[in-house]
Amino acid sequence: MPHIVTDNCQRCRFTECVDHCPVECFHADDEQLYIDPDVCVDCGACIPVCPVQAIYDVVDMPDDKERWVTINKARSSALPIISTKQDPLPTAEARRAELGF
Numbered sequence: 732m733p734h735i736v737t738d739n740c741q742r743c744r745f746t747e748c749v750d751h752c753p754v755e756c757f758h759a760d761d762e763q764l765y766i767d768p769d770v771c772v773d774c775g776a777c778i779p780v781c782p783v784q785a786i787y788d789v790v791d792m793p794d795d796k797e798r799w800v801t802i803n804k805a806r807s808s809a810l811p812i813i814s815t816k817q818d819p820l821p822t823a824e825a826r827r828a829e830l831g832f
């Protein structure tokens with residue numbers, strides 16, 4: 732099952748995930764990243780490297796995050812690929828603290 736980026740990524744965009752992805756499945760807007768479910772190979776390498784636990788395997792997705800399955804599919808198809816790590820957003824550390832990580 733594909734992996735999904737959830738709202739914990741918003742105002743963070745640490746992009747550690749991109750550096751550990753063996754395929755180019757991540758897409759980005761100014762706010763967060765999204766995974767193309769048709770490209771993701773389910774390796775799981777991105778999950779432990781995200782500082783704010785924004786990424787889930789679909790089978791482990793909490794019920795309150797289910798809507799992100801549809802959002803990832805729709806947004807990834809409309810946005811450019813991001814394949815290299817970038818600087819986090821200026822709000823990233825504050826958001827990380829807010830999330831308790």
Ligand code: F3S
Nearest residue numbers: 740745746747748781
């Ligand atoms: Fe977002 Fe975590 Fe990647 S904050 S950009 S899903 S490392």
